[in-house]
Amino acid sequence: MACITNCKIVAHQEVAPDHRRIVLDAPDIAADARPGQFCMIEVREGSSPFLRRPMSIERIFDDGISILYKAMGEGTRMMASIPTGAYINVQGPLGNIFPIESDTVRSILVAGGIGIAPLIGLAEAIIARGARAPEVILAARTECLLLCEKELSQMGCAVTLATDDGSAGFKGFAADALRLLDPDSKTLVYTCGPNVMMRAVYDVCAAADTRCYASLEAVMACGDGVCMGCVVETNAENEFAKMARVCREGPVFDARVIRWNAFD
Amino acid sequence: MPVNLQIDLGGLTMKNPVTVASGTFGYGAEYADYFDVSQLGAVTVKSLSLEPRSGNVPPRIVETPSGMLNAIGLQNVGMETYLREKLPFLREKKCVIIANIYGSGPEAYASLASRLEAEGGADAIEANLSCPNVHDAQNARGGSLVAQHPDQVALYTQAIREATKLPVFIKLSPNVTDIVEPALAAQEAGADAVSLINTLIGMAIDSETRKPRISNIVGGLSGPAIRPVALKMVWDVSRALHIPVLGMGGIATADDAVQFLLAGARAVAIGCASFRNPDAALKVVQGIENYCQQHGISDVNELVGAVKL
Ligand SMILES: Cc1cc2nc3c(=O)[nH]c(=O)nc-3n(C[C@H](O)[C@H](O)[C@H](O)COP(=O)(O)OP(=O)(O)OC[C@H]3O[C@@H](n4cnc5c(N)ncnc54)[C@H](O)[C@@H]3O)c2cc1C
Numbered sequence: 001m002a003c004i005t006n007c008k009i010v011a012h013q014e015v016a017p018d019h020r021r022i023v024l025d026a027p028d029i030a031a032d033a034r035p036g037q038f039c040m041i042e043v044r045e046g047s048s049p050f051l052r053r054p055m056s057i058e059r060i061f062d063d064g065i066s067i068l069y070k071a072m073g074e075g076t077r078m079m080a081s082i083p084t085g086a087y088i089n090v091q092g093p094l095g096n097i098f099p100i101e102s103d104t105v106r107s108i109l110v111a112g113g114i115g116i117a118p119l120i121g122l123a124e125a126i127i128a129r130g131a132r133a134p135e136v137i138l139a140a141r142t143e144c145l146l147l148c149e150k151e152l153s154q155m156g157c158a159v160t161l162a163t164d165d166g167s168a169g170f171k172g173f174a175a176d177a178l179r180l181l182d183p184d185s186k187t188l189v190y191t192c193g194p195n196v197m198m199r200a201v202y203d204v205c206a207a208a209d210t211r212c213y214a215s216l217e218a219v220m221a222c223g224d225g226v227c228m229g230c231v232v233e234t235n236a237e238n239e240f241a242k243m244a245r246v247c248r249e250g251p252v253f254d255a256r257v258i259r260w261n262a263f264d
Numbered sequence: 265m266p267v268n269l270q271i272d273l274g275g276l277t278m279k280n281p282v283t284v285a286s287g288t289f290g291y292g293a294e295y296a297d298y299f300d301v302s303q304l305g306a307v308t309v310k311s312l313s314l315e316p317r318s319g320n321v322p323p324r325i326v327e328t329p330s331g332m333l334n335a336i337g338l339q340n341v342g343m344e345t346y347l348r349e350k351l352p353f354l355r356e357k358k359c360v361i362i363a364n365i366y367g368s369g370p371e372a373y374a375s376l377a378s379r380l381e382a383e384g385g386a387d388a389i390e391a392n393l394s395c396p397n398v399h400d401a402q403n404a405r406g407g408s409l410v411a412q413h414p415d416q417v418a419l420y421t422q423a424i425r426e427a428t429k430l431p432v433f434i435k436l437s438p439n440v441t442d443i444v445e446p447a448l449a450a451q452e453a454g455a456d457a458v459s460l461i462n463t464l465i466g467m468a469i470d471s472e473t474r475k476p477r478i479s480n481i482v483g484g485l486s487g488p489a490i491r492p493v494a495l496k497m498v499w500d501v502s503r504a505l506h507i508p509v510l511g512m513g514g515i516a517t518a519d520d521a522v523q524f525l526l527a528g529a530r531a532v533a534i535g536c537a538s539f540r541n542p543d544a545a546l547k548v549v550q551g552i553e554n555y556c557q558q559h560g561i562s563d564v565n566e567l568v569g570a571v572k573l
Pocket residue numbers: 038051052053054055056057067068069070071072073074075076077114117118216217218219220246251326327
């Protein structure tokens with residue numbers, strides 16, 4: 001059950017240029033949260049900015065959660081200036097979860113940039129289930145934006161790096177790196193990142209008969225299924241279900257139901 | 265000191281003068297995690313149409329200074345699913361229900377209203393004659409809304425009036441020269457109350473891509489940014505009409521709500537402020553009660569229209 005609480009910031013650090021991790025003391029949220037879910041963060045009091053900001057839950061601890069984010073616009077830059085020890089108001093956990101199957105032979109996580117955030121908690125959960133550690137493709141524009149490589153390696157994940165500019169690892173796109181890992185019908189792929197990347201990842205999966213779950217983003221107002229603002233187009237027949245709410249039916253979708261060409 | 269918060273909104277008894285604005289509270293159950301929604305004077309549900317609607321293509325919303333633009337396009341589950349899947353929760357909680365309806369002509373509104381009455385699906389009807397995000401909103405004038413034409417307002421109101429004995433509220437648009445005209449038309453055609461305001465038509469462009477921020481090009485502006493406009497329209501309409509006004513537009517706190525009551529609203533609705541704080545409406549109820557206590561007011565009705573000029 002989602003709740004709204006003032007959470008103490010127990011740590012807040014830069015992890016890469018413009019990228020930060022915030023650790024929150026949030027036992028109520030942690031008690032209910034599962035990998036794939038997100039929170040709505042009130043950046044500050046007052047009506048500017050007017051809306052909360054959606055942020056994936058990166059890791060779930062006994063007494064709190066962490067969030068990994070990119071300071072890009074007004075709200076996230078304000079967030080970046082909140083000091084450790086201060087309190088922020090957080091609503092969560094919200095949204096659905098990554099399906100984890102205990103008999104999965106092989107799983108591959110494909111992250112583009114900050115898209116790694118929800119996949120860290122997923123990797124932990126897969127390992128905690130006793131399944132084989134997932135393989136991870138970390139893709140970014142350039143080397144310094146490859147996040148969490150060390151954490152993933154320490155968990156026992158085989159990490160493939162991919163950069164657009166070739167400054168580290170494979171030079172090229174995440175989907176090409178995925179193809180080289182040769183996924184098959186027994187592989188489960190989870191992906192989060194820019195829509196163009198996830199779409200290419202899905203194409204590789206579809207060709208290899210691999211199941212693929214994608215964690216999507218959309219501009220949100222309520223984060224809670226109320227405003228109907230955050231929809232994505234689906235292949236559903238049912239009139240109402242043609243538009244699925246990222247905050248309620250998602251953020252995690254079976255990639256087959258998404259009308260990827262709607263993002264063109 | 266006990267304070268009477270109960271009000272009568274055009275024949276609808278509400279235990280306090282606070283409801284939520286259609287489209288900003290789902291069907292009630294969505295926010296039940298956060299508080300007991302039956303504590304509100306009424307729950308107003310998302311606009312219902314006869315058939316389910318998928319709404320506009322995304323992106324549908326964008327944040328603006330102290331508010332937001334939306335062009336949802338009335339995505340909703342449709343009447344039958346509402347009655348089957350959404351209504352039981354509201355009834356079980358003993359919520360007072362204001363069912364907001366939307367249709368493509370007077371007949372559609374009439375059949376929505378009579379079906380809701382027959383199925384016990386509403387305690388009052390609020391007819392949305394003012395959604396800026398349907399029809400041909402893309403013609404950059406925001407399309408033509410029923411609520412922009414007093415003669416049309418009269419026609420639609422009459423049709424709904426004849427179809428039901430439930431209290432009928434007509435929801436008006438601020439996108440007019442003088443909102444008193446459609447309000448008077450609604451009153452003369454038999455409306456029990458008027459609801460105002462719906463959103464103000466607006467626009468936002470991404471200067472990098474040169475594209476509108478929402479796919480519908482134009483959308484409806486809501487939030488604190490519109491509050492002064494809404495307050496002034498409530499004041500205008502409540503002085504000109506003898507039926508009560510349900511005031512809304514940018515209300516986020518009890519102080520905002522009290523301003524609307526003083527301007528002449530009999531009751532208020534909390535809109536997109538709930539997105540930020542789902543329990544905003546409940547806080548407003550509590551805040552109004554505190555205000556009354558602090559100011560020695562024993563009946564909230566004393567505040568209605570009591571602005572000192
Ligand atoms: C379910 C979900 C999970 C997310 N998880 C993370 C995460 O873990 N780490 C992270 O860095 N970012 C995440 N995002 C994206 C993050 O919400 C946006 O980057 C952030 O809202 C931008 O706010 P801003 O004020 O800095 O930017 P501005 O550009 O000033 O924002 C203006 C408006 O656009 C919205 N917006 C802008 N970019 C996005 C976007 N990419 N997605 C959604 N809304 C956007 C904002 O919410 C705001 O309403 C997530 C988004 C969603 C929907």
